[in-house]
Amino acid sequence: MDDLKKRGLVLLGCGKMGSAMLKGWLDGGLPPSSVTVIAPRPSDWVKSTGVNINTDLPEDPAIVLLAVKPQKMAEALPSLKALGNGSTVFLSVAAGISLASYEEMLGDKTPIIRAMPNTPSAIGRGVTGIVGNARVTADQIQLADELLQAVGQVVQLENEGQIRALTAVSGCGPAYVFHLIETMAAAGTAAGLPEDMALQLAKATVAGAGVLAEETDETPTQLRVNVTSPNGVTAEALRVLMDEENGFPPLLDRAIKAAMKRDAELA
Numbered sequence: 208m209d210d211l212k213k214r215g216l217v218l219l220g221c222g223k224m225g226s227a228m229l230k231g232w233l234d235g236g237l238p239p240s241s242v243t244v245i246a247p248r249p250s251d252w253v254k255s256t257g258v259n260i261n262t263d264l265p266e267d268p269a270i271v272l273l274a275v276k277p278q279k280m281a282e283a284l285p286s287l288k289a290l291g292n293g294s295t296v297f298l299s300v301a302a303g304i305s306l307a308s309y310e311e312m313l314g315d316k317t318p319i320i321r322a323m324p325n326t327p328s329a330i331g332r333g334v335t336g337i338v339g340n341a342r343v344t345a346d347q348i349q350l351a352d353e354l355l356q357a358v359g360q361v362v363q364l365e366n367e368g369q370i371r372a373l374t375a376v377s378g379c380g381p382a383y384v385f386h387l388i389e390t391m392a393a394a395g396t397a398a399g400l401p402e403d404m405a406l407q408l409a410k411a412t413v414a415g416a417g418v419l420a421e422e423t424d425e426t427p428t429q430l431r432v433n434v435t436s437p438n439g440v441t442a443e444a445l446r447v448l449m450d451e452e453n454g455f456p457p458l459l460d461r462a463i464k465a466a467m468k469r470d471a472e473l474a
C-alpha cells in the first residue's frame with residue numbers, strides 16, 4: 208500500500224462503482240493526493256474529496272482502476288495506452304470484457320487484473336472476485352487483494368471463466384436483495400402496514416438476517432429451519448417461496464442465467 212500511496216492510483220470513470228470503491232478507500236485512510244480521477248463530469252461528491260481530477264497523470268501509477276461502462280471502454284482506454292506494457296497494473300471492474308481484449312487494447316505485456324466488486328464496497332462490506340493475466344506477478348495480485356480488502360472481502364478466482372457466474376451472483380446480487388426489500392415492503396403495505404413501517408421492517412429483516420447468516424456457524428438451511436415452526440406460519444409462506452416450479456429456486460436460476468447471458472454479450 209505504501210507503493211500505491213507513492214506511485215498513485217488512477218481511476219478511469221468514477222460513477223456508481225468507482226465512487227463506492229473510492230469512498231471505501233478514502234474512509235480507510237488512502238490520502239486523496241495519491242488519487243487521480245479521470246471523469247468527463249465529476250460528481251459534487253468526487254469534487255469534495257480533494258482527489259486530483261482530470262489533471263496530468265502520474266508517470267508510473269501503481270494501479271489504474273478501469274470503472275467506465277463496458278460499452279465505453281474501447282473509446283476511453285486509448286488515453287491510457289502509454290501506461291501499457293509497463294509496471295502499472297490495470298484493474299478492471301467492467302462486466303464482460305476479457306483479459307485478452309485488454310491485452311489487445313493495452314499491449315500484451317500489460318499486467319491486467321479483472322475484478323468484480325459490488326456496491327456495498329462503499330461501506331466496507333463489498334465482496335470482490337479477482338483474476339489476473341499471465342503478466343501479473345504474485346506481488347501485484349497481493350497489492351490488488353490488499354486494496355480491495357479495504358472495501359470488503361476478496362475472493363481469488365481459479366480461472367477467468369468463473370468471473371461470469373460470480374458477476375451474476377455477487378456483482379449484480381445487491382440489486383436482487385434491494386428488490387427483495389422493495390417487494391417485501393410493498394407486500395407489507397398491501398397487507399395493511401403503514402408504508403414507512405413496512406419499509407423499516409423489510410430493511411431491518413434483510414440486514415439482520417444477512418449479518419446473522421455471516422456471523423453464525425449455522426448454515427443458511429439451518430437458520431431457515433430455526434424460523435420455521437412445524438405447522439406454523441413461516442411454513443406456509445415457504446411453501447410458496449420454495450415451490451420448485453414457481454418459487455425462488457427456478458426464478459433465481461433464470462435470473463442468474465439471464466445475467467450471465469448479458470455478460471457474454473458485453474464481452
Ligand SMILES: NC(=O)C1=CN([C@@H]2O[C@H](COP(=O)(O)OP(=O)(O)OC[C@H]3O[C@@H](n4cnc5c(N)ncnc54)[C@H](OP(=O)(O)O)[C@@H]3O)[C@@H](O)[C@H]2O)C=CC1
Nearest residue numbers: 220221222223224245246248274275276277283300301302
Ligand atoms: N454498479 C455496480 O453495482 C457495478 C458495476 N460494475 C462495473 O463498473 C463499471 C461502471 O459501472 P457504474 O459505476 O455502475 O456506471 P456509471 O455510469 O455510474 O459510471 C461510469 C462513469 O464513467 C464515466 N465515463 C464515461 N466515459 C468516460 C471516459 N471516456 N473517461 C472517463 N470516464 C468516463 C461516466 O461519466 P458520465 O456519466 O458523465 O458519462 C460515469 O461517471 C461498469 O463497467 C460495470 O460493469 C461492476 C460491479 C458492480
Ligand SMILES: O=C(O)[C@@H]1CCC=N1
Nearest residue numbers: 301302374378379380
Ligand atoms: O449491471 C451491470 O452491468 C453491472 C455489473 C455488475 C453489477 N452491475
